[in-house]
């Protein structure tokens with residue numbers, strides 16, 4: 426019996442299209458295999474008859490045709506199974522990095538190119554030099570290929586998983602579906618509570634996005650939570666167990682070296698990384714170098730067989746503004762740089778995890794050093810939180826840092842939810858975290874000039890200016906919230922075409938007044954500029970008549 430046969434687990438997952446959009450597939454032919462790749466997009470149809478296609482992470486759950494057939498006990502369709510099975514290794518390796526270096530454009534790369542609106546050869550070359558990664562374990566054929574790299578759309582990861590205190594398998598499966606519905610590009614199962622293996626099996630088999638984990642969590646669970654009892658063998662077996670299940674990327678805190686631990690002694694918040702603190706405890710208990718570091722090449726060999734991507738963990742990241750950019754943090758980063766080059770020599774893909782808590786003026790240095798030390802491996806940052814003073818609002822304190830660091834070149838942002846520092850996020854927190862991070866990521870896409878980014882803003886702004894309220898809602902990252910806020914004051918149907926909302930009311934609506942100015946211009950055969958000119962002259966004469974007083978009595 427596999428975990429998914431367990432009928433006592435009955436997840437109810439959200440399905441159906443996102444309000445105002447429908448799933449469409451663009452068909453692309455892979456010339457090498459003659460296969461047709463069906464690349465999903467979220468199509469938002471507009472009242473004026475046009476539409477816009479947006480990047481879509483939500484999998485078949487939002488497909489009206491596919492969703493009714495989804496059986497969570499069976500898992501998603503195994504789209505990549507044949508792709509993986511049919512290709513020959515290059516120099517004994519089956520990783521995307523190895524193919525890229527050999528000049529091969531895989532179906533995954535073509536799929537990604539169509540998704541991102543990029544040239545397949547660009548995708549290949551970025552993977553070949555390690556500036557981008559495609560996390561795609563050969564044992565996770567259900568996932569839709571995606572890429573993480575600074576030359577592509579900025580990605581967002583959502584952390585889910587239970588803890589010893591709360592949550593169930595069914596809740597975690599729904600968090601995964603819910604997070605990807607709102608735009609999570611990958612999810613991490615950070616479960617530390619009961620049934621870790623089963624929870625992960627449920628998530629992976631039903632996940633349309635890559636899944637990441639931190640194997641040391643489950644290894645620690647196997648030794649009843651005592652770090653000193655961990656061994657390389659227990660850890661290695663846990664990695665293989667998770668690799669077989671299809672985990673696409675794994676956080677490995679291999680940069681926490683014995684000699685770095687004392688560097689954290691005078692910190693305000695010490696070691697805030699779970700994995701980092703576990704490894705620090707192990708090193709001190711044995712007074713020995715970390716097995717993650719000493720056995721790193723063996724780990725590379727395992728990752729290479731499955732094409733698992735390393736996410737080299739920031740076990741010494743700062744957990745407070747006071748600790749940002751300190752010697753412990755940067756000492757670890759130098760070691761991660763060394764390990765990046767070892768992994769790459771094994772044709773294993775690598776990304777680097779980053780801080781934490783960092784004030785705005787210390788963010789740029791993090792990106793600069795990461796790129797320099799880690800050969801431009803994609804940076805994957807947790808936030809960073811730009812201030813420590815707002816527990817309850819840390820999705821915002823961290824999105825402020827996240828937008829900034831993404832603009833500087835971070836490839837994937839790990840979301841933070843409103844529950845950060847306070848408790849395990851629930852389904853609502855997951856949505857808030859994802860939406861908040863999507864807007865940080867998109868702000869960076871705009872600033873970086875991604876060819877497709879601004880089209881979305883321009884389409885929404887035009888709808889807004891033309892008072893096409895439904896279009897404005899449907900184009901929103903969160904259409905339901907947009908509509909419900911409008912409904913709170915103006916729920917009636919005519920209000921959905923009205924030339925104002927309850928913010929300013931009909932007489933003070935600046936966009937309506939602008940439209941009146943434009944109409945006036947048109948009716949008087951003037952260009953808008955000339956009309957404004959004429960209007961200004963009329964006004965200044967009026968102003969002169971009134972004795973050049975700037976502030977007029979209320980009666981005016």
Ligand SMILES: C[C@H]1O[C@@H](n2cnc3c(N)ncnc32)[C@H](O)[C@@H]1O
Pocket residue numbers: 584585586587588615616617807841842845849850
């Ligand atoms: C490294 C970061 O991961 C997040 N984190 C850790 N465990 C979980 C979980 N089960 N669910 C959601 N987020 C989690 C916390 O936000 C932490 O700061």
Ligand SMILES: Cc1ncc(COP(=O)(O)O)c(N)n1
Pocket residue numbers: 613639676697698699700701738739740778779805806807839
């Ligand atoms: C971006 C990101 N996500 C998850 C973790 C794992 O958490 P921890 O380091 O606390 O074990 C991490 N280090 N970085």
Ligand code: SF4
Pocket residue numbers: 697846847
């Ligand atoms: S989030 Fe809670 S349990 Fe985790 S390190 Fe902070 S205080 Fe401890």
Ligand SMILES: [Zn+2]
Pocket residue numbers: 697744781782846
């Ligand atoms: Zn924190």
